[in-house]
Amino acid sequence: MRGLAGKAILVTGSSTGIGFAMAERLVAEGCKVQIHGRDQAEVDAAVAKLGAATIGTIGDLAEPATAHAIVDATVKAFGRIDGLVNNAGIYPRGSIGTTTAAFFDHVFAINTRAPLLCAEAAIAAFRLQKSGGSIVTVGSINAWCGQADLTVYSMSKGALMTMTRNLADALGPERIRANQLNVGWTFTANEDATQQREGRKPGWQNELPAVFAPTGRIMQPEEIAAHTAFWLSDDSAPVSGQIYEAEQFPVIGRSRAQIS
Template sequence: MIFHLTMRLQNKVILVTGSATGIGKAIAKRCVAEGAKVVIHGLEADLAAEVVAEIGADKAVAHVEDLTSETCPATLVNLAVSTFGRLDAIVNNAAMVTASNIHTTDLAFFRKMLEVNTLAPFALIKAALPELRKVRGCVLNIGSVNAWSGEPNLMPYSVSKGALMTLTRNLGDTLMREDGVRVNQINPGWVLTENEAKRKREHGLKDDWYADLPKVYAPAGRILWPEEIAAAAVYWLADESGPISGQVMDLEQHPFIGRNPPKDSTTIP
């Protein structure tokens, strides 16, 4: 079987949550560049509208709603089908990223983190399954390298991404076997998104903090760009990934598990 390496998502309809900014926005734009039509989702109406305007109203439609709302998953699926006639893939990208450790985390906050980062993706997969089954579509979950253990001050976030990873492996087997629907996950490392830049500035770093990073954190001299994550996402959304399902791939510039940083490494706040 020969695949053409251009327009790899021709005529596909892809729903990307959290696509008004950051990695989700980059994925949505790359999907359109590869021939797809997209459903944009986010919490900021103005930002979602800007993405649709940038992509083109004939190739994108937006819905603004909290993903944990009971009505949101079905609304997003129905919007894709009513606008573009089908739904080929969903990208569970929307996530809550907030610093917290065992001492600063209460049960209400932990439940909220799991609700947004793990249960909402599950609810969307469940809502989308009847449409995905029709076309032997796929799911791509966007996790984090923190899923393996996580930074001390990202405890609830890391746990939520670890749970998402197990969900990916479980459904990757079950849904492929029963419905012909692939489920995979990519775990990005440190990515220069708008929100990450804002968080680091709030931690007291200068505006161009990412221009001079210790090699221990960024061997390449810089961190990842959203567009690089988007390029990797296309493979998992395209037919060229074949029947591969239930897989998790880390996207970082160094071995994340078992790595031994130099003792004189500088901590990034």
């Protein structure tokens, strides 16, 4: 895609899953990529697989200082930062009847505060470079309403939509773009483990009803990675402030006949 080769990109939560697929795609596009995760062994394995165009750093995004630290590490390693992918997040189950203040604070610290702090640090770097830049934040289709057992998670992703539009509106004159991917149901090792823990049998991803997978299959991480690369690239410029549903069906306004 246009304008990606040589760019320095930080992808949070990129040692495994969708984040790793994003990093892999960006390396294939000629980018230099900062791999981030919480587990040293997973980060090391990702860097070893993706090669010399990557560096790795660990950090817990529940800690406010981590956001600036990983952006600083990207600039130190590559001399600059051109793009940020706010991918890291958690999705613990919890309904309104089981939510506690501590649970709320933990989910929002990682899913909402950390993307804001990462964006803050990246924007400061973009301004020092006088370069413009691109921020892609990974949300969820649950941001529009969400499941009954994902109340706080859905709220945390909904807040990101407002953040994305606000940043885009404020930063457009500086050529700093902000867009959001609201990702639908995607198969990863973590999602597989979650679904089996909740009672689904191995291979569940191949037997989804058409209401969830009208194309006959679940989405794959590399497909989400392709959309991410597009929104980081010049091919999507100068578009900013958009909430983009990466899903197999219309998320808003879907016919009740389709979901009943």
